[in-house]
Amino acid sequence: MTTIDSTVFTTETMTVPGGSETILRGGRDLFPLLPAAFHGIQRIGVLGWGPQGRAQALNLRDSLAGTGITVSVGLRAGSTSADDARANGFTEEDGTLGELLSVAAASDLVILLIADAALAAQHETIFQALKPGATIGLSHGFLLGHLQATGQDFPPGHPVIAVCPKGMGDSVRRLYQQGATVNGAGINASIAVHADPDGHATDRALAWSVALGSPYTFATTLSSEYRSDIVGERAILLGAVHGLVEALYRYFRLEGADPITAYERSTEAVTGPIARTISAAGLPAVRAALSGADQDLFDRAYSATYQPARDLVAEIYDEVAEGTELRSVILAESRLATRPMTAIAGSEMWSHSAEVHARRGATTTIDPVTAGLFVATMTAQVDEFAARGHVWSEIVNESIIEAVDSLLPYMHARDVAYMVDNCSRTARLGTRRWGPRFQAAYEQLALPALANPADPKAIESFLHNPVHEALAVAAELRPSVDISVT
Amino acid sequence: MTTIDSTVFTTETMTVPGGSETILRGGRDLFPLLPAAFHGIQRIGVLGWGPQGRAQALNLRDSLAGTGITVSVGLRAGSTSADDARANGFTEEDGTLGELLSVAAASDLVILLIADAALAAQHETIFQALKPGATIGLSHGFLLGHLQATGQDFPPGHPVIAVCPKGMGDSVRRLYQQGATVNGAGINASIAVHADPDGHATDRALAWSVALGSPYTFATTLSSEYRSDIVGERAILLGAVHGLVEALYRYFRLEGADPITAYERSTEAVTGPIARTISAAGLPAVRAALSGADQDLFDRAYSATYQPARDLVAEIYDEVAEGTELRSVILAESRLATRPMTAIAGSEMWSHSAEVHARRGATTTIDPVTAGLFVATMTAQVDEFAARGHVWSEIVNESIIEAVDSLLPYMHARDVAYMVDNCSRTARLGTRRWGPRFQAAYEQLALPALANPADPKAIESFLHNPVHEALAVAAELRPSVDISVT
Numbered sequence: 001m002t003t004i005d006s007t008v009f010t011t012e013t014m015t016v017p018g019g020s021e022t023i024l025r026g027g028r029d030l031f032p033l034l035p036a037a038f039h040g041i042q043r044i045g046v047l048g049w050g051p052q053g054r055a056q057a058l059n060l061r062d063s064l065a066g067t068g069i070t071v072s073v074g075l076r077a078g079s080t081s082a083d084d085a086r087a088n089g090f091t092e093e094d095g096t097l098g099e100l101l102s103v104a105a106a107s108d109l110v111i112l113l114i115a116d117a118a119l120a121a122q123h124e125t126i127f128q129a130l131k132p133g134a135t136i137g138l139s140h141g142f143l144l145g146h147l148q149a150t151g152q153d154f155p156p157g158h159p160v161i162a163v164c165p166k167g168m169g170d171s172v173r174r175l176y177q178q179g180a181t182v183n184g185a186g187i188n189a190s191i192a193v194h195a196d197p198d199g200h201a202t203d204r205a206l207a208w209s210v211a212l213g214s215p216y217t218f219a220t221t222l223s224s225e226y227r228s229d230i231v232g233e234r235a236i237l238l239g240a241v242h243g244l245v246e247a248l249y250r251y252f253r254l255e256g257a258d259p260i261t262a263y264e265r266s267t268e269a270v271t272g273p274i275a276r277t278i279s280a281a282g283l284p285a286v287r288a289a290l291s292g293a294d295q296d297l298f299d300r301a302y303s304a305t306y307q308p309a310r311d312l313v314a315e316i317y318d319e320v321a322e323g324t325e326l327r328s329v330i331l332a333e334s335r336l337a338t339r340p341m342t343a344i345a346g347s348e349m350w351s352h353s354a355e356v357h358a359r360r361g362a363t364t365t366i367d368p369v370t371a372g373l374f375v376a377t378m379t380a381q382v383d384e385f386a387a388r389g390h391v392w393s394e395i396v397n398e399s400i401i402e403a404v405d406s407l408l409p410y411m412h413a414r415d416v417a418y419m420v421d422n423c424s425r426t427a428r429l430g431t432r433r434w435g436p437r438f439q440a441a442y443e444q445l446a447l448p449a450l451a452n453p454a455d456p457k458a459i460e461s462f463l464h465n466p467v468h469e470a471l472a473v474a475a476e477l478r479p480s481v482d483i484s485v486t
Numbered sequence: 487m488t489t490i491d492s493t494v495f496t497t498e499t500m501t502v503p504g505g506s507e508t509i510l511r512g513g514r515d516l517f518p519l520l521p522a523a524f525h526g527i528q529r530i531g532v533l534g535w536g537p538q539g540r541a542q543a544l545n546l547r548d549s550l551a552g553t554g555i556t557v558s559v560g561l562r563a564g565s566t567s568a569d570d571a572r573a574n575g576f577t578e579e580d581g582t583l584g585e586l587l588s589v590a591a592a593s594d595l596v597i598l599l600i601a602d603a604a605l606a607a608q609h610e611t612i613f614q615a616l617k618p619g620a621t622i623g624l625s626h627g628f629l630l631g632h633l634q635a636t637g638q639d640f641p642p643g644h645p646v647i648a649v650c651p652k653g654m655g656d657s658v659r660r661l662y663q664q665g666a667t668v669n670g671a672g673i674n675a676s677i678a679v680h681a682d683p684d685g686h687a688t689d690r691a692l693a694w695s696v697a698l699g700s701p702y703t704f705a706t707t708l709s710s711e712y713r714s715d716i717v718g719e720r721a722i723l724l725g726a727v728h729g730l731v732e733a734l735y736r737y738f739r740l741e742g743a744d745p746i747t748a749y750e751r752s753t754e755a756v757t758g759p760i761a762r763t764i765s766a767a768g769l770p771a772v773r774a775a776l777s778g779a780d781q782d783l784f785d786r787a788y789s790a791t792y793q794p795a796r797d798l799v800a801e802i803y804d805e806v807a808e809g810t811e812l813r814s815v816i817l818a819e820s821r822l823a824t825r826p827m828t829a830i831a832g833s834e835m836w837s838h839s840a841e842v843h844a845r846r847g848a849t850t851t852i853d854p855v856t857a858g859l860f861v862a863t864m865t866a867q868v869d870e871f872a873a874r875g876h877v878w879s880e881i882v883n884e885s886i887i888e889a890v891d892s893l894l895p896y897m898h899a900r901d902v903a904y905m906v907d908n909c910s911r912t913a914r915l916g917t918r919r920w921g922p923r924f925q926a927a928y929e930q931l932a933l934p935a936l937a938n939p940a941d942p943k944a945i946e947s948f949l950h951n952p953v954h955e956a957l958a959v960a961a962e963l964r965p966s967v968d969i970s971v972t
Binding site: 250318440 | 739740794800808810813817818820821828830831832833918919921922925926927929930934935
């Protein structure tokens with residue numbers, strides 16, 4: 001699905017390699033259209049107060065102020081999140097904070113933002129509590145994957161829509177707040193209409209996305225969103241980054257670098273200048289920032305990495321598409337009852353985070369080896385997604401924009417290990433499964449091949465990759481904003 | 487199943503922790519009983535000439551010489567293995583070498599030793615070619631796992647038995663040849679009777695095992711064998727060893743060791759003195775070989791490693807028992823058509839194998855860190871198998887004896903990477919999936935915790951682990967033999 005039929009909003013056609021996609025440009029000027037687009041929705045219930053729940057509840061309430069549409073937060077009894085929700089103005093007194101199932105039962109649009117494991121355990125109870133015809137809202141495809149893996153389905157008669165911001169909850173809130181002064185600041189989102197029994201599902205999804213502050217909204221299917229989301233976080237968004245810095249830190253140390261320098265050449269280079277360069281000017285700009293022997297080293301690193309990374313992304317994609325990845329997550333969830341998830345922050349590297357962060361100010365440079373490995377892996381994911389038929393908006397948002405404008409800046413502010421240990425449980429489990437695979441591919445295949453000459457065909461193919469055009473078009477739809485993390 | 491009801495052989499009762507198991511002690515003195523035990527079998531067809539096929543065909547032919555029972559080898563048309571089979575006396579002229587399906591159709595016992603992927607693709611065709619009532623023989627549980635994963639079953643009316651040597655094909659042949667002078671030399675085996683329509687399946691399985699030269703034969707189920715076999719090769723037999731030496735080599739290098747020393751402290755220590763010590767005197771002997779500060783370092787390494795290793799073995803076990811592991815293997819097989827399996831021998835460490843091997847003679851010592859990590863991982867697998875209800879014979883053979891008496895000596899002669907890239911495809915794929923996970927667990931959890939004091943409860947529990955008694959009983963059933971690799 002690459003077209004969007006709206007009776008409320010005026011969509012645009014975006015030219016992408018090989019064709020076009022229909023998108024909706026966001027902005028506060030569209031807020032007056034929200035009540036009409038939210039056809040029949042008087043009460044929105046946001047279930048859960050994790051980073052996404054918090055960000056979406058706040059953005060929706062702010063965007064809908066004065067419209068008469070109320071936003072309530074539903075939490076399980078005794079949730080420790082209730083205090084923060086109250087501090088943010090959701091209270092029992094005015095009916096905007098309540099028990100999960102009560103809020104679900106009272107809402108016309110029920111947005112499911114509780115943790116994946118909770119969703120897997122409680123979706124049936126929640127479905128049974130819904131008003132007839134209430135719209136079910138998702139922000140990623142996990143529940144679809146879970147229902148398919150367990151032979152279930154969504155309840156009939158309910159619209160099922162998804163609005164999937166291509167960034168962390170923290171970014172969704174922070175960029176929305178910037179949008180008050182920079183019209184259009186925000187995190188892009190995809191929408192998917194999975195069931196549309198009353199014919200208004202598309203407009204409701206668009207309204208939800210606009211109200212979250214999405215600079216531009218593109219269309220996908222829930223299945224396609226599920227696959228790109230779960231694969232992406234296991235590959236370039238999280239898993240590959242973790243494997244990359246684990247491999248490169250030791251590599252530079254063994255080359256003779258002291259711990260601080262090794263940290264800066266690996267982790268700092270990725271989360272700092274490489275991410276910023278891609279965000280500002282695209283992937284080839286990373287290579288163009290290097291010259292002479294450094295550019296040749298980038299080319300050799302890229303050539304040595306592309307195929308192993310592509311093979312691994314293809315493997316992850318198969319596992320996700322065929323359901324084995326999600327069955328593994330379900331098995332892991334059941335083990336967590338007796339075996340707590342281990343932290344991954346024990347590696348010696350992370351003991352230097354504070355010192356490295358304190359040294360910032362001196363310019364961190366783009367290490368050519370790190371850049372070659374990272375850019376090759378990102379391009380490998382782009383190419384695999386393209387080969388699997390994803391629309392370009394989904395490819396660039398799930399492989400590049402979410403990385404360089406949301407996750408990597410967050411990792412830069414904290415560190416990679418902190419990020420990996422503080423994302424969703426599905427993502428944390430996935431990073432533990434696949435991060436070490438990337439590390440092994442870099443250590444056993446890419447880095448030992450660094451001495452080989454660059455492959456001119458691989459570099460040529462990189463420089464002429466259609467993704468650069470797609471990314472440039474997507475970038476035009478969004479103003480330059482401050483993506484720093486507080 | 488821990489009892490064996492034989493009408494031909496005299497079994498023994500072996501005392502194991504918490505009870506007893508029925509076993510059959512092997513030996514050449516039992517060969518005269520083979521024709522009676524192989525009830526109704528005149529022709530044995532061994533399909534495939536990989537290491538197991540080759541070893542089993544040769545051992546069976548030698549053991550059955552003069553009985554009138556013939557052993558034939560079946561190969562697919564154009565197989566490059568035909569020359570070696572002919573050189574070993576299996577020829578088209580005397581009818582002991584032929585096309586796969588022809589041999590299957592002419593045999594009363596058809597032993598399926600073609601590669602897993604070939605078995606997955608061709609089992610239906612083979613089943614259709616069988617004589618009515620012919621016995622189907624397996625040497626590991628892969629086919630059962632595949633049939634379960636794809637909703638199929640063995641054909642009715644055929645006895646289905648398994649004889650599973652707890653060692654590589656090369657060891658099965660080599661130790662059998664030693665058995666000509668040392669009665670009882672050989673590789674232990676488990677048997678499983680999966681279908682017994684004519685009541686003679688158990689004796690046929692025992693006969694097959696005795697004819698292979700198994701010093702002792704124990705009973706299991708095909709499902710239990712499948713789980714311990716697939717988990718074991720992903721953990722302490724192959725995957726964990728690979729992850730261990732990848733992690734430790736870099737660890738010692740970063741501690742300041744030169745490449746040769748780092749190789750010797752990691753890989754050489756495991757495949758040499760640690761394996762030999764366990765083989766000769768059991769697991770606690772490794773600790774006892776160290777004293778003072780070295781023993782304390784062993785204890786700290788053991789304490790830091792046991793739980794992360796146990797968690798990982800439990801995860802692998804879940805994946806294997808629930809079928810996700812095998813579905814992943816099937817997905818990987820389908821990718822291999824367009825993406826050849828990458829080698830894992832690229833790590834810099836393996837470039838030093840020849841130099842390290844050439845230096846042998848100077849005594850390699852037991853490094854306490856390497857020993858602690860390895861012994862903790864082996865004990866973790868033992869404990870997880872015990873918790874999952876495996877019989878002690880299966881636990882000690884699949885976790886310890888196969889490692890120290892077959893695989894590690896082979897790795898010592900070649901190197902670990904060579905072994906990993908030259909075992910069965912199912913094992914190679916499994917090592918690629920799980921080796922990096924062990925590496926990450928060692929690097930991120932165990933090694934950073936080395937500085938912590940040893941956990942006295944963990945060490946106490948190790949020293950009093952019932953496996954030591956089980957291993958000692960099993961060791962008595964087998965003479966000390968030369969396990970070197972030519």
